[in-house]
Amino acid sequence: MLAALIIVFREVFEAGLIVGIVLAVTASVPHRGRWIGGGVLAGVVAACLVAAFAGVLSQLFEGMGQEVFNAAILGVAVVMLTWHNVWMARHGRAIAGEMRAIGKAVAEGSKSLLALSVVVGVAVLREGSEVALFLYGVAASDGSSALTLTLGGCLGLVLGAGVCLLTYLGLVRIPPRALFGTTTVLITLLAAGMAAQAIAFLERANWLTSLDTVVWDSGWLLSDQSIPGRALHTLIGYTDQPTEMQLWVYLAVIAVTGLLMLMTAQERGAHAVAAR
Amino acid sequence: MSHAKPIPIRLSLAGACALALLSAAPTRAEQAVEVQLTYANGAFQPNEVRAPADRSVVFRVRNLDGKAMEFESKSLRVEKVVAAKSEGIINVRALKPGRYEFYDDFNEKARGALNVQ
Numbered sequence: 001m002l003a004a005l006i007i008v009f010r011e012v013f014e015a016g017l018i019v020g021i022v023l024a025v026t027a028s029v030p031h032r033g034r035w036i037g038g039g040v041l042a043g044v045v046a047a048c049l050v051a052a053f054a055g056v057l058s059q060l061f062e063g064m065g066q067e068v069f070n071a072a073i074l075g076v077a078v079v080m081l082t083w084h085n086v087w088m089a090r091h092g093r094a095i096a097g098e099m100r101a102i103g104k105a106v107a108e109g110s111k112s113l114l115a116l117s118v119v120v121g122v123a124v125l126r127e128g129s130e131v132a133l134f135l136y137g138v139a140a141s142d143g144s145s146a147l148t149l150t151l152g153g154c155l156g157l158v159l160g161a162g163v164c165l166l167t168y169l170g171l172v173r174i175p176p177r178a179l180f181g182t183t184t185v186l187i188t189l190l191a192a193g194m195a196a197q198a199i200a201f202l203e204r205a206n207w208l209t210s211l212d213t214v215v216w217d218s219g220w221l222l223s224d225q226s227i228p229g230r231a232l233h234t235l236i237g238y239t240d241q242p243t244e245m246q247l248w249v250y251l252a253v254i255a256v257t258g259l260l261m262l263m264t265a266q267e268r269g270a271h272a273v274a275a276r
Numbered sequence: 277m278s279h280a281k282p283i284p285i286r287l288s289l290a291g292a293c294a295l296a297l298l299s300a301a302p303t304r305a306e307q308a309v310e311v312q313l314t315y316a317n318g319a320f321q322p323n324e325v326r327a328p329a330d331r332s333v334v335f336r337v338r339n340l341d342g343k344a345m346e347f348e349s350k351s352l353r354v355e356k357v358v359a360a361k362s363e364g365i366i367n368v369r370a371l372k373p374g375r376y377e378f379y380d381d382f383n384e385k386a387r388g389a390l391n392v393q
Contacts, residue, residue, distance in 0.1 A: 051344075054344060054357055055361070058358070058363075066356060136344070137344055137360075
C-alpha cells in the first residue's frame with residue numbers, strides 16, 4: 001500500500017505544484033475555475049488515452065515515441081507559458097490597476113486562461129498517464145492486494161491535491177502588487193525548466209546529441225530524485241547532471257521571455273502615449 | 277492585434293534551430309551495444325548483464341507480463357514505461373566502468389544490474 005501511495009503521490013505532487021501556481025496566477029480572473037477545471041479534466045482524459053495506447057505510442061519513431069511525445073507536449077507548455085507572460089506584460093497592469101474596459105479585459109483574459117488551461121492539461125497528462133498505467137496494472141492483478149493498493153493510490157492522490165492547495169494558499173498570501181512579479185518569475189522558470197526537460201527527452205531519444213556533455217554533478221548536494229529535488233525539478237527545472245544543451249536552452253528561454261516582455265511593455269507604452 | 281506578432285517569429289526561430297540541431301546530429305546509435313532483457317512474472321531475465329565501457333548502450337526490454345512496467349535506473353538516469361506485452365528501447369550514453377542497478381518502478385522487487393567493464 002505504501003508503495004502505491006508513494007508512486008501516485010510522486011506523480012500527483014508534480015502536477016499539483018503546477019496547478020497550484022496557475023490557480024494563484026489567475027486568482028483575480030473571473031471564470032478561471034471553469035478553464036482550470038477543464039484543463040485538469042482534459043489532462044485526465046488524455047492521460048487515460050495515452051496509458052491505453054502506451055504500447056502503440058512507444059513503437060513510434062523507432063521505439064522513441066514516448067520521448068518524442070513528451071518533448072513535444074513540454075514544448076507546447078513552454079510556448080503557452082511564455083505567451084502568458086508576454087500577454088501579462090501587456091495587459092496585466094491594466095487589469096490590476098485601472099479598471100477601464102473591464103469587459104474587454106475579461107474577454108481577452110480568457111485567451112490567456114486558455115493558454116494556462118493547456119499548461120494544466122499538459123501537466124496532468126504527463127504525470128497522470130503513469131498513474132493510470134500503474135493503477136490499471138493494479139486493477140488487472142487479482143487478489144486482496146488490489147484493494148489496499150487502490151487505497152494507497154487514492155491516499156496518494158489526496159496528498160497530491162493537498163500540495164496543490166498549499167502551493168495556492170502560500171502564493172495568494174503574497175500581496176497583489178508583489179504577486180504579479182513573483183508569478184512572472186515563477187512562470188518563466190517553470191517554462192525554462194520544462195524546455196530543459198524537453199531537451200532531456202530528445203537527448204534520450206538520440207534526436208539531439210550535440211552539446212551533450214554533462215556540465216556538473218550536484219547529486220551529492222541535492223539529488224533530483226529526492227522529494228526536495230523533485231519539487232525544484234518541477235518548479236525551476238533543477239537537474240543534478242545537466243547537459244550543456246539543457247543549460248543553454250534554459251538560459252535562452254529566460255532571455256527570450258525577458259526580451260519579449262520588454263518589447264511588448266514598450267509597445268504598450270508607445271500606444272498609451274499615442275492615445276493621449 | 278500587434279501583440280500577436282513576436283510569437284510567430286519566436287516559433288519559426290525555434291523551429292529553425294531545432295531543425296539545424298536535428299540534422300547535425302550524428303547517428304551514434306550505430307555503434308551502440310545492445311542489451312536484451314526480458315521481463316516476465318515480475319522479474320528481469322537475466323538480471324545481471326554486461327557491457328563494455330565507453331560505448332553507448334541500447335536496452336531492449338521485452339515485457340511479457342499483462343501489465344505495464346517502468347524500467348528505471350537512478351545511476352543510468354533512465355526511466356521508461358514499457359506497456360504490457362511490448363518492447364521498450366532505452367538509450368544510455370557511454371558509461372564508465374562500474375555497476376549500474378536498474379529496477380521496475382511499479383514493482384521494486386524486480387531488480388537487476390548492468391556491469392560495465
